[in-house]
Amino acid sequence: MSWMGFLCHPVWAVSTALLAVVVRLQRRGRWDPQASDVQLKGKTAIVTGANTGIGKFIALDFARRGARVILACRSEARGTGALQEIREKSGNSDVHLRLVDLSSLDSVREFAKRILEEEKALHILVNNAGVSGLPRQITEDGFDVCFATNHLGPFLLTNLLLDLMKRSSPARIVTVSSVNHKKGRVDFAHFHGENLTYYMDHVYNHTKLHNTICTNELARRLQGTGVTANSVHPGIVMTEVMRHYPLVIRCLFKLIGFFFFKSPEEGAVSPIYCAVAEETEGITGKYFDSDCSLALPAPLARDTALAVKDFEICERLTSKL
Incomplete structure (x- = not known):
């Protein structure tokens, strides 16, 4: 047969x-977000990559709770479409689009500058945007494009907005990582596109490990400020993150995923839980699994000395000389 x-x-x-x-x-x-009566009226939230997939459903949930929501997107056309859809479905007109290309540090700085000029407070930051399966490409800043988009751009954005979040505390930072971080390695030459294998999710896995490591170190540095930082695995989700994979792989993923994988709406649940649930208030420096439970990250993500080194290197790489 x-x-x-x-x-x-x-x-x-x-x-x-x-x-x-x-x-x-x-x-x-x-945890069911629709059963949660937490309201965000008077709160401001930023969601990166909010024009599609998980990010759009996270932003929609925040808008339904009454938050002022800023969609941080690269594409103006797709961002505008998401903006209109979220406003219509939530009935909340206080939803806004701001453009940013996370692979460009200058773009991140310009975005953050505008936020600091326009916003009086920031209570939730969800670092959701990510790419996978890209061929080798070095950005104008000299970084691998996947590392820039998935880690260095969000790292810089978070640090530029920290003072605003501290003044707005209590506030929460949620970084969408992946269980694939457990397959990642730490090699600081990776940032510049060296020693990398450009095949399927190999580079992505390394970036997600750095996400988790640096989030834990950020949480340590934020102790006592009222700002928490956690990383979360959304599950295996049917999103556009695999759009750069070979056609055969994408077709198989969609076939299997139709039966077994999460929809983007389901994938948004665990990040929303970390961002708004009453029971996660005050929890920081943790890794949440896709079922909204606390889980142990990879051993490398629990190495405090490595976390300090990783964070300091990322600070140097993203500093404006």
Whole structure:
């Protein structure tokens, strides 16, 4: 029997459908954002990569709770579309688009400068934007484009907005990492595109490890300020993050994902939980799994000496000489 014939076999189809139902029930997690009555009126939130996927549903949830929401997006056209959709679905007109290219440190600085000029407070920052599977490309700043987009850009953005968040405390920083950080390695030459294997999610995994490491160190530095910082795994989600993968891989991902993976709305649950839930207030320097439970990150992400070194190197790399 061919593999296509096997996929079409009635027994396989029924068992797969039943298993998919079980998986969908299990993946809902233990926290339902729609059952949470937490309100964010008077609060300001920034969500990066909010024009699509997980980021759009995070921003929509915040808007429904009454927050002033800033969509930090690279594409004006797609950002405008998300802006209109979120305003319409939430009934909240206090949703705004601000453009930023996280792969460019100058763009991040310009974005942060505008935020600091326009906003009196910032209570939630969700570092959600990310890319995967990109071929080798070095940015104008001299960094690998995936490292710049996934880690160095968000790292700089967070640090530029810290004083505003401290003045707005209590405030929360949520960085969308991935369970794939456990497959990552720390090699500081990676930042400049050296010693990297450009295949599927290899580079992505390294960036997600740095996300988790630096978030933990940031949390340590923020102790006593009223600002918390946590990283979170959203689950295996059907988003556009794989748009740069080979066509065959994308097709297989969509086929399997239809039955077993999370939708973007479901993937937004754990980041929303970290950002708004009453039970996560005051929790900092932790890693949350996709079911909204606390989990141990990779051993490298628990190495405090490495965290200090990683953070200091990222500070030097993103400083304006």
